[in-house]
Amino acid sequence: MAQGTSQKKSTAKKRTNTNGTATKQNQLNESHNSPEIDWKSVARTLLLSRALDQIEEKELVPAGLITYQFSSRGHDLAQIILGEQITHPHDAATLYYRSRPFVLTQGLEATEALCSTMGRAGGISEGRDIGVVHNLPRRDRATVLPTSGDVGAQFTPAIGWAQAIEYRSNVLGDGEWKGAIAVALSGDAACATNGFWSALTIATTLKLPYLFFVEDNGYGISVTGDLQTPGGSISVNLASFTGLKILSGSGVDPEETSRLIVEAVQFARSGSGPVLLHLRVPRLSGHSYTDNQSYKSEEQVAQEEANDPLPKLRDFMVGKKIVTEEEWVKMEEAGEEIARKAAESAKNAKEPDTEGVLNGRFYQRGLPQVAGGLMAEVGEEGYEHSRGGEFEPKPEGPRMNMVDAIRRALESELQQNNRVLLFGEDVGMKGGVHGATIDLQHKFGQERVFDTSLNEEGIIGRAVGMAMAGLMPVPEIQFRKYADPAHEQITDCGTIRWRTAGKFAAPLVVRIPVGYGKKTGDPWHSVSGEALYAHLVGWQIAIPSNAEDAVGLLRSALRGNDPTMFFEHRALLDTRDGRRPWPGDNFILPFGKANVVREGTDITIVTWGEMVHRAAAAAEKSQKSVEVIDLRTVSPWDKETVLNSIQKTNRCIVLHEDNWTCGFGGEIAATIAQEAFHYLDAPVERMATPDIPIPYNPTLMAAVVPGIEDILERIEQLIKF
Ligand SMILES: Cc1ncc(C[n+]2csc(CCOP(=O)(O)OP(=O)(O)O)c2C)c(N)n1
Numbered sequence: 001m002a003q004g005t006s007q008k009k010s011t012a013k014k015r016t017n018t019n020g021t022a023t024k025q026n027q028l029n030e031s032h033n034s035p036e037i038d039w040k041s042v043a044r045t046l047l048l049s050r051a052l053d054q055i056e057e058k059e060l061v062p063a064g065l066i067t068y069q070f071s072s073r074g075h076d077l078a079q080i081i082l083g084e085q086i087t088h089p090h091d092a093a094t095l096y097y098r099s100r101p102f103v104l105t106q107g108l109e110a111t112e113a114l115c116s117t118m119g120r121a122g123g124i125s126e127g128r129d130i131g132v133v134h135n136l137p138r139r140d141r142a143t144v145l146p147t148s149g150d151v152g153a154q155f156t157p158a159i160g161w162a163q164a165i166e167y168r169s170n171v172l173g174d175g176e177w178k179g180a181i182a183v184a185l186s187g188d189a190a191c192a193t194n195g196f197w198s199a200l201t202i203a204t205t206l207k208l209p210y211l212f213f214v215e216d217n218g219y220g221i222s223v224t225g226d227l228q229t230p231g232g233s234i235s236v237n238l239a240s241f242t243g244l245k246i247l248s249g250s251g252v253d254p255e256e257t258s259r260l261i262v263e264a265v266q267f268a269r270s271g272s273g274p275v276l277l278h279l280r281v282p283r284l285s286g287h288s289y290t291d292n293q294s295y296k297s298e299e300q301v302a303q304e305e306a307n308d309p310l311p312k313l314r315d316f317m318v319g320k321k322i323v324t325e326e327e328w329v330k331m332e333e334a335g336e337e338i339a340r341k342a343a344e345s346a347k348n349a350k351e352p353d354t355e356g357v358l359n360g361r362f363y364q365r366g367l368p369q370v371a372g373g374l375m376a377e378v379g380e381e382g383y384e385h386s387r388g389g390e391f392e393p394k395p396e397g398p399r400m401n402m403v404d405a406i407r408r409a410l411e412s413e414l415q416q417n418n419r420v421l422l423f424g425e426d427v428g429m430k431g432g433v434h435g436a437t438i439d440l441q442h443k444f445g446q447e448r449v450f451d452t453s454l455n456e457e458g459i460i461g462r463a464v465g466m467a468m469a470g471l472m473p474v475p476e477i478q479f480r481k482y483a484d485p486a487h488e489q490i491t492d493c494g495t496i497r498w499r500t501a502g503k504f505a506a507p508l509v510v511r512i513p514v515g516y517g518k519k520t521g522d523p524w525h526s527v528s529g530e531a532l533y534a535h536l537v538g539w540q541i542a543i544p545s546n547a548e549d550a551v552g553l554l555r556s557a558l559r560g561n562d563p564t565m566f567f568e569h570r571a572l573l574d575t576r577d578g579r580r581p582w583p584g585d586n587f588i589l590p591f592g593k594a595n596v597v598r599e600g601t602d603i604t605i606v607t608w609g610e611m612v613h614r615a616a617a618a619a620e621k622s623q624k625s626v627e628v629i630d631l632r633t634v635s636p637w638d639k640e641t642v643l644n645s646i647q648k649t650n651r652c653i654v655l656h657e658d659n660w661t662c663g664f665g666g667e668i669a670a671t672i673a674q675e676a677f678h679y680l681d682a683p684v685e686r687m688a689t690p691d692i693p694i695p696y697n698p699t700l701m702a703a704v705v706p707g708i709e710d711i712l713e714r715i716e717q718l719i720k721f
Pocket of ligand 1: 098149150151186187188189190191204217219220221283287
């Protein structure tokens with residue numbers, strides 16, 4: 001039996017919250033070595049959950065006080081029994097919108113629940129997110145990781161947490177993480193998503209302590225299960241999946257459901273690998289309040305009603321003399337009373353604070369962060385101390401390739417911070433397809449530098465879970481185009497801090513080679529596409545133009561507290577333009593601070609990445625005095641340096657390799673037009689690749705990507721304007 005279970009035994013305690021439900025840590029039944037079910041606690045939570053659903057459906061939604069209502073009726077008993085088992089201090093759960101009964105077991109208060117669905121202050125996201133999309137930093141039980149509205153997005157962050165459990169307990173020696181598990185709650189349709197299959201592959205290949213908890217009601221809104229999974233049973237289909245323990249059965253019969261759940265949780269805790277628990281449950285309401293279930297026959301609805309777990313629990317408890325009929329009625333009334341009081345409190349709760357609505361896009365001193373990243377564990381002062389560095393480079397040795405400088409920066413941070421982990425396709429033994437991680441696995445071991453399965457959603461989603469478990473994950477995506485399958489995880493990661501009202505953060509650094517190669521390009525390996533990510537909430541984006549900046553920005557991101565995209569331009573990795581001497585083991589560059597590469601008075605060129613060198617070469621050739629600004633980072637971008645330069649030169653070209661339409665140059669041009677219009681002596685010029693992929697043939701490529709001669713010509717034209 002895993003060590004964590006015996007820990008639980010020794011720390012067993014009882015806490016009663018204002019829901020009146022006990023959040024008791026499980027005690028072991030000595031004879032069976034399995035946790036006893038506290039049926040009264042289960043019943044209290046179930047009755048409260050029903051009363052909350054009821055008051056929402058009958059009163060608060062019709063009164064227009066709640067917009068999104070998702071009933072959990074039918075799914076609730078199984079979730080609550082599960083919640084009674086998820087008690088290890090480092091357990092974590094990822095959820096979906098129907099998971100509120102589980103969250104009640106983890107300490108969610110009834111008033112908080114209704115403030116959440118009503119979008120009021122005091123709700124778990126302070127009105128920012130719909131109230132069924134929960135998150136809960138650890139109270140007495142597990143950490144409830146931020147829920148996504150995207151079905152299927154819950155699976156891979158839980159994988160990251162499970163892998164972090166292994167890393168923290170086995171490598172960092174954090175004994176208290178031993179025996180913890182990650183659980184992902186889902187419906188049956190969610191088993192058709194990319195996230196599910198991604199998580200399944202990782203959990204089984206790495207034998208992670210992971211529980212897939214599938215609540216199968218036979219529908220994904222109105223689409224029946226046979227269209228989600230051939231034959232309609234995920235457990236039948238996965239029977240031969242290597243490395244996966246499968247359990248399936250009733251999610252409504254108290255005895256069978258609890259036996260299956262206890263077995264599943266114990267298996268996951270035992271260190272034997274992942275388990276999938278497939279429970280059949282009825283969905284006793286429409287998918288959401290507005291769904292009238294017209295696609296179900298009356299017979300079907302009646303069958304589902306007959307399968308309601310609530311009367312089954314009552315009959316079981318009364319039959320087993322755990323409660324009398326009278327006690328049951330009293331518990332029912334108590335649940336209703338709590339829900340009623342909670343509704344009154346929620347109705348009287350304030351509207352959320354509008355002043356602070358912009359807070360939480362990025363780390364800001366003074367804002368809370370109780371889960372995720374280093375700061376949640378060491379506090380703000382500790383974190384601020386740890387991120388220090390030297391802003392002045394101390395060049396040493398000969399000029400080195402950018403790729404070698406990146407490798408050395410990774411190595412020095414791996415040495416200084418044992419929470420840094422590097423992973424991705426071919427990152428381990430091979431050292432990455434671009435060579436940025438050569439020898440690092442050899443030096444730091446397979447636990448810290450490792451290969452992953454070919455699944456970008458899994459790479460990024462896992463990184464998100466690891467970051468929330470306090471590690472600093474550094475995933476590599478082989479080429480920018482191949483980040484596309486991870487887009488859902490990328491967008492959701494960026495909003496974590498904001499949508500949890502600052503409670504959670506997932507600082508991590510995604511390294512991605514971008515742009516055309518030394519000799520040629522093509523539609524797959526030459527995408528830069530920074531504008532797509534600059535448009536997202538919550539991501540920092542660095543695009544260094546040389547080895548020195550790469551080291552400073554990478555180190556800054558690795559010691560930072562926000563998700564960062566670190567773009568490595570392919571044409572600079574091992575070419576002369578990108579080379580610089582090593583700037584020192586502690587050199588750091590702040591984000592949002594541009595570099596004026598070349599000063600001038602006639603015209604300003606604003607650019608980044610490889611285009612910096614083309615702009616500088618054109619400036620060199622030009623007879624005019626050209627100022628070249630290397631933005632270094634596009635999120636945040638250094639508006640001040642750009643606007644100051646335009647006040648001096650009165651003319652500006654914005655130049656990038658990314659496509660024209662909605663390219664980041666459009667943002668800069670619009671800002672200049674708005675904030676420096678009176679200083680302009682000519683329109684702001686944009687230069688970019690037209691809206692086509694980068695062509696393979698070098699002549700074609702040269703015809704569309706802005707070149708030195710094109711820039712030179714544009715300088716002349718603009719100055720003549
Ligand atoms: C990626 C994504 N696609 C579509 C939706 C819209 N949607 C919300 S719930 C749902 C059905 C999910 O069914 P299931 O996973 O079985 O859970 P259940 O609602 O039955 O409990 C769909 C299609 C979504 N939220 N996310």
